[in-house]
């Protein structure tokens with residue numbers, strides 16, 4: 596992989612990271628607000644709480660996925676520094692360029708990713 600390619604992937608990863616950290620902050624706010632609303636809900640409104648807590652759980656699970664993706668991005672940035680970026684962690688072959696462009700933080704080639712799913 597050329598230096599220009601590596602720089603492009605690094606820029607893409609950092610952009611993605613910035614976007615996700617912005618979204619995560621937003622989601623944390625929403626999750627906290629959800630908890631506060633639940634505390635303030637008067638007994639008469641208890642019937643509505645079912646759907647509220649479902650939405651709350653949904654927000655939390657989104658948050659978890661984003662944190663996971665952030666970790667993947669950080670590890671991909673680390674692989675860029677170490678010079679192992681773009682190689683499949685499972686079989687060691689080079690990951691296809693189209694796959695890296697779509698998912699710059701992926702650690703597996705398309706073949707191993709399917710196998711591992």
Ligand SMILES: [Zn+2]
Pocket residue numbers: 683684685686687688703704705706707708
């Ligand atoms: Zn592989």
